[in-house]
Amino acid sequence: MPIRPPTVVFLLSVAAAILGAMLPGEMLGGHALWLHYIGKPLATVLLCWKVLRVEVPVSARYRRAVAFGMVLSLVGDVFLMLPGDLFVPGLVAFLLAHIGYIVAFAPGSNAKARAAAFALVAIIGTANLVGLLPRVDPALKIPVVAYTVVLAAMAAFALARAWTPAVSSALPHSARWVAIGAMLFMTSDSLLAWDRFAGGIPMSPLLVLGTYYAAQWCIARSVERA
Secondary structure (H helix, E strand, C coil): CCCCHHHHHHHHHHHHHHHHHHCCCCHHHHCHHHHHHHHHHHHHHHHHHHHHCCCCECCHHHHHHHHHHHHHHHHHHHHHHCCCCCHHHHHHHHHHHHHHHHHHHCCCCCHHHHHHHHHHHHHHHHHHHHHHHHHCCHHHHHHHHHHHHHHHHHHHHHHHHHHCHHHHHHCHHHHHHHHHHHHHHHHHHHHHHHHHHCCCCCCHHHHHHHHHHHHHHHHHHCCECC
């Protein structure tokens, strides 16, 4: 199946965002960073457009909630890429984005699936916090913990949606993509946190942004009733 033009532009935007963050500042006449400044928000804008253009969504409420999450993600993208330390505003924007995703993902899953999903992500989230918190500045510990809890809840509701037979049989496309997207989001944010607070992750822009945009793309695809 041929790749559609909007998908090509999205992939080029992601590539620009990653290359702009990785290339030395003196390359491209000192303007390599502008690739990042242009590509990063553009890729998220294109995903918002994709969500709003779905002809047959899972539901109008689901699309609105995911679109809300995408818009707040765009705000977070801008905060995190701007010069200066805007980590906390970016963290708050993404926390609100995950609340939007929770509104989309939570309805429909059963108690058994939720219990299993929350147990799994609690183990992952706790392991991350145990390793990270000693390295986090004291002023950032509460925001980081709050964000981790909301992120874990988002991922748990997404997994529970996929693990609930009534949902996975009625909406197999949506349930599958949102579960993949949620776990990729946890992976991306874990890599970002370890790189920021522990440092030393090789090729971190490629790993962090690659998994981030893969996550958002999967979540955008989950809006389709296919």
